[in-house]
Amino acid sequence: xxAIAETLDTVQQxxxxxxxxxxxxxxxxxxxxxxxxxxxxxxxSEKKGEPEWLLAWRLKSFAAWQKMExxxxxxxxxxxxxxxDLYYYAAPKRPAPKSLADVDPDLLAMYEKLGIPLNxxxxxxxxxxxxxxxxxxxxxxxxxxxxxxxxxFCSISExxxxxxxxxxxxxxxxxxxxxxxxxxxxxAVFSDGSFVFIPRGVRCPMELSTYFRINxxxxxxxxxxxxxxxxGASVSYLEGxxxxxxxxxxxxxxxxxxxxxDEAKIKYSTVQNWYPGDAQGRGGIxxxxxxxxxxxxxxxxxxxxxxxxxSAITWKYPSCILQGEGSVGEFYSVAVTNNHQQADTGTKxxxxxxxxxxxxxxxxxxxxxxxxxxxxxxxxxxxxxxxxNFTQCDSLLIGDRCGAHTVPYIECxxxxxxVEHEATTSKIAxxxxxxxRSRGLSEEDSVGLIVNGFCKDVLKELPMEFAVxxxxxxxxxxxxxxx
Amino acid sequence: xxxxxNLSARIDxxxxxxxxDLVVPQGEIHAIMGPNGAGKSTLSYVLSGRDGYEVTGxxxxxxxxxxxxxxxxxxxxxxxxxxxxxxVELPGVGNANFIRTALNAIxxxxxxxxxxxxxxxxxxxxxxxxxxxxxxxxxxxxxxxFSGGEKKRNEVLQMALxxxxxxxxxxxxxxxxxxxxxxxxxxxxxxxxxxxxALVITHYQRLLDHIVPDYVHVLANGRIVRSGGxxxxxxxxxxGYAGLExx
Numbered sequence: 030x031x032a033i034a035e036t037l038d039t040v041q042q043x044x045x046x047x048x049x050x051x052x053x054x055x056x057x058x059x060x061x062x063x064x065x066x067x068x069x070x071x072x073x074s075e076k077k078g079e080p081e082w083l084l085a086w087r088l089k090s091f092a093a094w095q096k097m098e099x100x101x102x103x104x105x106x107x108x109x110x111x112x113x114d115l116y117y118y119a120a121p122k123r124p125a126p127k128s129l130a131d132v133d134p135d136l137l138a139m140y141e142k143l144g145i146p147l148n149x150x151x152x153x154x155x156x157x158x159x160x161x162x163x164x165x166x167x168x169x170x171x172x173x174x175x176x177x178x179x180x181x182f183c184s185i186s187e188x189x190x191x192x193x194x195x196x197x198x199x200x201x202x203x204x205x206x207x208x209x210x211x212x213x214x215x216x217a218v219f220s221d222g223s224f225v226f227i228p229r230g231v232r233c234p235m236e237l238s239t240y241f242r243i244n245x246x247x248x249x250x251x252x253x254x255x256x257x258x259x260x261g262a263s264v265s266y267l268e269g270x271x272x273x274x275x276x277x278x279x280x281x282x283x284x285x286x287x288x289x290x291d292e293a294k295i296k297y298s299t300v301q302n303w304y305p306g307d308a309q310g311r312g313g314i315x316x317x318x319x320x321x322x323x324x325x326x327x328x329x330x331x332x333x334x335x336x337x338x339x340s341a342i343t344w345k346y347p348s349c350i351l352q353g354e355g356s357v358g359e360f361y362s363v364a365v366t367n368n369h370q371q372a373d374t375g376t377k378x379x380x381x382x383x384x385x386x387x388x389x390x391x392x393x394x395x396x397x398x399x400x401x402x403x404x405x406x407x408x409x410x411x412x413x414x415x416x417x418n419f420t421q422c423d424s425l426l427i428g429d430r431c432g433a434h435t436v437p438y439i440e441c442x443x444x445x446x447x448v449e450h451e452a453t454t455s456k457i458a459x460x461x462x463x464x465x466r467s468r469g470l471s472e473e474d475s476v477g478l479i480v481n482g483f484c485k486d487v488l489k490e491l492p493m494e495f496a497v498x499x500x501x502x503x504x505x506x507x508x509x510x511x512x
Numbered sequence: 513x514x515x516x517x518n519l520s521a522r523i524d525x526x527x528x529x530x531x532x533d534l535v536v537p538q539g540e541i542h543a544i545m546g547p548n549g550a551g552k553s554t555l556s557y558v559l560s561g562r563d564g565y566e567v568t569g570x571x572x573x574x575x576x577x578x579x580x581x582x583x584x585x586x587x588x589x590x591x592x593x594x595x596x597x598x599x600v601e602l603p604g605v606g607n608a609n610f611i612r613t614a615l616n617a618i619x620x621x622x623x624x625x626x627x628x629x630x631x632x633x634x635x636x637x638x639x640x641x642x643x644x645x646x647x648x649x650x651x652x653x654x655x656x657x658f659s660g661g662e663k664k665r666n667e668v669l670q671m672a673l674x675x676x677x678x679x680x681x682x683x684x685x686x687x688x689x690x691x692x693x694x695x696x697x698x699x700x701x702x703x704x705x706x707x708x709x710a711l712v713i714t715h716y717q718r719l720l721d722h723i724v725p726d727y728v729h730v731l732a733n734g735r736i737v738r739s740g741g742x743x744x745x746x747x748x749x750x751x752g753y754a755g756l757e758x759x
């Protein structure tokens with residue numbers, strides 16, 4: 030992605046900061062009134078022209094949310110969030126574009142600046158993009174070429190209109206609305222996100238990706254993503270996220286649901302680079318996300334790969350429900366925290382079916398005064414004969430004011446189950462740094478090299494196009510952490 | 513030319529180097545021998561810029577450029593290379609990637625064009641062949657799971673590819689069997705030429721049978737107490753270091 034490097038150098042000069050995506054775009058916006066109540070839920074549904082069943086689902090979720098309490102078991106601290114002080118819907122005023130040619134040029138320019146050209150000719154070879162700006166999807170590329178093989182890739186709002194039977198069948202089927210506080214909130218007010226459907230036997234011919242951008246002030250982003258791979262289908266999907274630099278915190282509470290039927294494979298990669306706040310811990314995104322995949326079919330496979338460098342707070346546990354016999358779940362994670370960032374992230378592998386297996390490789394890197402927690406559950410249920418799990422959690426500490434914590438939960442209810450857990454904690458050693466520097470590498474390049482080496486097992490799981498970006502991102506996130 | 517004048521240095525409050533004078537002209541190989549605790553490793557660390565060593569007096573220049581004022585990476589760009597006594601492991605960092613990144617950092621600092629992966633690999637494979645090392649050295653992670661001998665060979669490979677003006681070999685012979693010792697020595701001898709000089713630090717004379725130095729210096733108690741030709745090494749081997757500290 031050479032375009033990223035160039036454009037973002039410019040942005041960095043403008044913002045004078047190491048967070049390269051911190052600019053704000055001046056677009057005429059339409060907001061729902063500030064605050065959260067039933068009328069807002071109805072308004073969002075109405076804006077999107079939704080059918081009655083979906084409005085009913087939203088209202089039920091909202092009612093459930095009102096009775097729930099924010100979870101407090103994670104190792105994160107933040108002042109109370111005033112849910113009535115946010116905007117729950119913000120969209121560009123120009124009417125929704127019918128094709129790429131109709132997209133607001135200012136928006137196209139902004140995505141160019143982020144290194145995500147939406148012009149199909151200029152875009153990355155073999156990657157289709159859905160661009161979500163605050164509450165709405167503004168463009169989806171390569172839809173036509175995808176539809177030729179039967180792949181549906183569009184915004185979820187559009188899917189509700191065009192493919193209501195699919196949405197109705199699968200929405201909330203993996204993550205029930207009332208699963209937790211944030212899923213209930215999301216189910217009530219979700220505005221947009223991506224929808225992917227890969228029909229039976231089709232291997233999706235391109236990488237699919239969604240680029241989430243929070244732009245408007247005091248606005249929460251509640252996206253909803255649903256990916257379905259039918260029997261024998263396969264798809265690789267990647268999401269990226271950025272937001273402007275602001276002193277106040279912003280809320281992002283997303284829900285992602287994946288469904289894999291017999292022999293289907295879904296690879297879901299995330300490069301999360303929401304604004305992390307400044308060096309003093311002011312501002313940044315609160316990232317409270319529920320991601321879950323259901324391996325419903327025999328020999329299906331769901332693989333999560335995440336590189337989490339952004340957000341003031343990350344609360345996120347991409348999980349797999351391994352129901353189909355012989356199904357496979359994978360979780361590869363790199364979580365970097367610097368300055369005052371807090372991350373409590375990990376996974377859940379729920380083994381229901383026989384001969385299911387899961388692999389968890391989690392790498393946590395803490396610098397500054399940050400706290401980085403791995404929290405993972407491996408549960409082998411009574412019917413899961415010969416289930417296997419392998420977990421490896423490695424923590425790397427940079428400096429002496431940060432923290433790394435590992436909280437594994439292991440429950441094995443079948444005597445044939447086999448669960449392995451390995452964990453290490455290390456520091457970047459002075460002799461490693463000196464070794465690199467004596468060979469000509471600067472201190473920051475040395476840290477970058479050592480950190481990338483530490484994360485290699487995870488980075489190699491990313492699609493090629495993004496692995497290089499992710500490596501650079503790691504180095505940037507840790508700038509100034511040594512010395 | 514490496515020129516060290518009256519160099520003193522300490523760790524914490526302990527004086528280790530007490531006024532070293534040493535000149536290594538371009539193209540020459542000098543050996544430094546001496547008993548344990550004489551300050552041999554300290555000298556190599558002070559010259560390459562390791563943290564924790566405080567220079568309390570004197571100067572060290574390479575071709576007239578003040579080394580002591582520079583960060584370790586700047587010294588590398590100026591042409592200093594330290595072959596470590598205990599090479600460090602870098603898990604997950606591929607050897608080829610490591611050496612190429614280092615070489616390009618040095619080239620960049622000198623304002624010279626960098627090498628792309630293909631050009632680098634070509635050069636690296638040629639060196640590996642010349643040094644009679646297995647090609648998988650490049651694919652493995654830096655020093656991870658290497659035997660003691662392989663680690664030292666990897667230092668020589670890095671040296672051959674980074675092409676320093678002065679290489680400091682800090683007890684590179686320690687822990688090597690005779691075959692590995694020959695490979696290391698051949699590597700150094702192959703670089704001999706008008707643009708390369710080396711400071712070979714060793715406890716034993718046997719390495720100097722293979723890398724024949726132009727001069728031998730004896731370091732004892734933080735000072736150079738004797739200098740002479742290659743025959744001095746044999747003398748030391750026969751009579752030991754006893755009595756030198758008073759000289």
